[in-house]
Amino acid sequence: MHLLYCPDRSIAESHVLMNTEKPSVAHNVDHNEIAKFEAVASRWWDLEGEFKPLHRINPLRLGYITERSGGLFGKKVLDVGCGGGILAESMAREGATVTGLDMGFEPLQVAKLHALESGIEVEYMQETVEEHAAKHAQQYDVVTCMEMLEHVPDPQSVVHACAQLVKPGGEVFFSTLNRNGKSWLMAVVGAEYILRMVPKGTHDVKKFIKPAELLSWVDETVLKEQHITGLHYNPITNTFKLGPGVDVNYMLHTRAKKA
Secondary structure, three states, rough: OOOOOOOOOOOOOOOOEOOOOOOOOOOOOOHHHHHHHOOOHHHHOOOOOOHHHHHHHHHHHHHHHHHHHHOOOEEEEEEEEOOOOOOHHHHOOOOOOEEEEOOOHHHHHHHHHHHHHOOOOOEEEEEOOOHHHHHHOOEEEEEEEEEOOOHHHHHHHHHHHHHEEEEEEEEEEEEEOOOHHHHHHHHHHHHHHHHHOOOOOOOOOOOOHHHHHHHHHHOOOOEEEEEEEEEEEEEOOOOOEOOOOOOOOEEEEEEEOOO
């Protein structure tokens, strides 16, 4: 079951770089989606709050990314749609040099403060991935885009930008929700209305993405599919696990062609 509500630079100073100019790719910003996360940003690091599912699955996400990347130590990593920094901080703890991108001001402020309090070195920027790609092409060893694609008007554009940002031979990871009756039943009806583990209105099934759609966008770039796995929730044992079956949540590992 999908229970994710998705919507750090020196130890002495972790900062957010704010872009005050009108975004050149404003068409790919959904202000209603941003507002959802702005409203609850102060509770991003509350382990029992709205983002509890993200905290619960973060070890699985981190383990998958770390293993499939051959380790993160010493690598330059970009986290697209970083929110309050849960994954970004954990990758920095693995020894990566991490940059986090998000268009929500309040989540980035929370991420900045938490990184400072934790002594974690992460750089946060309020910028779209398309804007970032225009200035930082082929600069990252690893790019992650977790639970973000279903919250933007043009997810295909995000996939293309991620492909531009990764170095030749580098790794890009995506996670999102499949679009079908089962995912609607489990991610919307179950998670929002029955179990009430995420706020009502978190998900819009029309924005969910079939694996075939995501893979078709990947095929338009330098990226090649390496592995795909499902993320599953068992309400009886209240546990998450990775495994076969991509009918609800899934994660995709891709790799850029070498030069």
